[in-house]
Amino acid sequence: MFKRWLLALSARVGLTVLGLCCCLSLFYLLACKPTSHSSQQSLLWSGGATSKEGYMALLQEREDSHRHYINSLTKQIAQLKDALQERTQQLQESLEKAKTRGILPQGLESLHKTPTQTDLKDFLRSQLNQAEVNSGVKLPSEYAVIPFDTFTLRRVYQLETGLTRHPEERPVRRDRRDELISTVETALHVLNGPQQHTDNIRRKRTYSPSDFIEGLTRTERDRGTVYELMFKGAGPQDFTQLVLFRPFGPVMKVKSESVDTRSMLINIIVPLSKRLDAFRQFINNFREVCIRLDGKVHLTVVYFGRDQIDQVKAMSFTLIQLNEEFSRGRGLEVGARAWRRSQNVLLFFCDVDIHFTADFLASCRLNAEPGKKVYYPVLFSQYNPSIIYSNQTLLPSVQQQLVIKKETGFWRDFGFGMTCQYRSDFLNIGGFDRNIKGWGLEDVHLYRKYLHSKLMVIRSPSRGLFHLWHEKNCADELPPDKYKMCMQTKAMSEASHGQLGELFVKREIEVHLSSQKQMNRGT
Numbered sequence: 001m002f003k004r005w006l007l008a009l010s011a012r013v014g015l016t017v018l019g020l021c022c023c024l025s026l027f028y029l030l031a032c033k034p035t036s037h038s039s040q041q042s043l044l045w046s047g048g049a050t051s052k053e054g055y056m057a058l059l060q061e062r063e064d065s066h067r068h069y070i071n072s073l074t075k076q077i078a079q080l081k082d083a084l085q086e087r088t089q090q091l092q093e094s095l096e097k098a099k100t101r102g103i104l105p106q107g108l109e110s111l112h113k114t115p116t117q118t119d120l121k122d123f124l125r126s127q128l129n130q131a132e133v134n135s136g137v138k139l140p141s142e143y144a145v146i147p148f149d150t151f152t153l154r155r156v157y158q159l160e161t162g163l164t165r166h167p168e169e170r171p172v173r174r175d176r177r178d179e180l181i182s183t184v185e186t187a188l189h190v191l192n193g194p195q196q197h198t199d200n201i202r203r204k205r206t207y208s209p210s211d212f213i214e215g216l217t218r219t220e221r222d223r224g225t226v227y228e229l230m231f232k233g234a235g236p237q238d239f240t241q242l243v244l245f246r247p248f249g250p251v252m253k254v255k256s257e258s259v260d261t262r263s264m265l266i267n268i269i270v271p272l273s274k275r276l277d278a279f280r281q282f283i284n285n286f287r288e289v290c291i292r293l294d295g296k297v298h299l300t301v302v303y304f305g306r307d308q309i310d311q312v313k314a315m316s317f318t319l320i321q322l323n324e325e326f327s328r329g330r331g332l333e334v335g336a337r338a339w340r341r342s343q344n345v346l347l348f349f350c351d352v353d354i355h356f357t358a359d360f361l362a363s364c365r366l367n368a369e370p371g372k373k374v375y376y377p378v379l380f381s382q383y384n385p386s387i388i389y390s391n392q393t394l395l396p397s398v399q400q401q402l403v404i405k406k407e408t409g410f411w412r413d414f415g416f417g418m419t420c421q422y423r424s425d426f427l428n429i430g431g432f433d434r435n436i437k438g439w440g441l442e443d444v445h446l447y448r449k450y451l452h453s454k455l456m457v458i459r460s461p462s463r464g465l466f467h468l469w470h471e472k473n474c475a476d477e478l479p480p481d482k483y484k485m486c487m488q489t490k491a492m493s494e495a496s497h498g499q500l501g502e503l504f505v506k507r508e509i510e511v512h513l514s515s516q517k518q519m520n521r522g523t
């Protein structure tokens with residue numbers, strides 16, 4: 001009796017399992033069956049193949065899309081795990097030190113545990129909630145607005161034009177290009193992912209890069225980067241908008257070390273030809289900053305020609321005379337190779353019309369390291385004082401003119417002549433191009449050599465380095481490219497756009513003021 005009941009129960013269970021398998025198979029076939037629209041789209045992609053071939057192409061396309069999506073998620077998970085592990089180790093070390101010293105504040109004992117993946121998720125979510133993504137924030141004025149850059153698959157349209165001065169361009173830096181391309185790829189993975197199709201059953205189309213119209217991006221330095229991407233929809237008036245956010249993690253300590261600069265001697269090298277008045281001014285600044293305040297600076301002057309050589313001898317420390325045509329690169333090369341006091345020395349390539357402070361010398365020492373990094377500061381170039389201070393009876397002194405404002409000068413971000421680098425790095429990189437004569441280009445060639453090497457180039461504005469204005473003469477003997485560069489520099493150094501504009505319409509302004517006075521007298 002019991003055996004019969006057991007056999008009957010087994011048969012019923014078998015039939016039930018068989019029925020469930022059949023139902024699951026039927027549901028699977030229905031879920032994978034392409035709609036007529038998808039079938040037609042696959043036929044278009046396959047070039048008008050048969051329905052079976054189109055069906056297989058669609059399956060292959062979906063499989064590739066899901067595989068790319070999984071690879072993308074796997075990569076992101078691996079990156080998050082690495083970041084989590086690193087932050088966990090740092091937190092554990094900090095808490096262990098605090099606990100050992102007995103300075104762990106009350107209430108923080110709960111932090112002495114291993115953070116989980118949920119903790120990292122919560123932190124990233126808090127970055128998103130605090131950023132200006134889902135809602136706006138109150139700003140004090142129009143100057144506090146962080147503008148977006150607009151980008152397509154080929155171009156970026158930007159307000160901060162940088163060195164190129166191009167309002168639109170193809171990104172020059174590879175990491176910038178990779179960032180935007182990977183963002184579009186991530187958006188395509190999201191749009192073509194299985195979750196997106198589950199959320200909206202009607203959205204059965206497969207998005208491709210050709211569907212991308214444009215994107216907006218901006219970075220909040222303490223939160224992250226937001227991307228708003230626009231894609232084509234089903235019709236001409238339909239669009240799909242996707243917002244992505246790349247959150248920033250907390251600040252991480254890379255290194256902490258003490259740097260003793262007392263033994264770091266700087267050899268300032270100045271190529272010179274005539275210009276005795278400018279050299280006197282340079283020497284006065286050198287005596288005040290380098291001798292009285294610093295005390296660890298040597299000066300090497302490479303003088304071209306014999307005119308005024310006796311006056312120069314009376315003022316400089318090391319003088320190298322060359323009886324040949326002036327060449328800035330040649331002079332700096334000779335000055336750098338002439339050093340014999342020690343095996344290595346920090347070089348500062350300088351010009352006679354440069355004014356520097358003691359703070360700059362400290363930056364020179366801290367931002368250059370033999371075999372690791374070279375320092376290319378961006379100096380502040382003064383406008384013509386006779387234009388800037390035209391409304392004053394007397395021109396201010398040189399010290400009073402050292403003011404960093406948009407009315408008084410500009411960052412000379414296209415100039416690479418002033419640099420701090422160790423003599424060993426200069427010799428190893430091959431020095432200047434000795435075939436360049438006269439003015440210009442020798443500094444650009446050296447700068448590019450360092451960019452192509454493995455040394456780090458520190459490029460930043462310096463608040464203690466000024467180019468004093470002087471009359472600029474572009475020699476007729478210069479080749480066309482150098483002459484054009486010289487004239488462009490001359491034009492930029494006179495005054496700001498607004499000030500030059502005032503000079504251009506000065507007559508109209510005077511006529512207007514005169515008419516206003518007459519009207520006031522009449523009333």
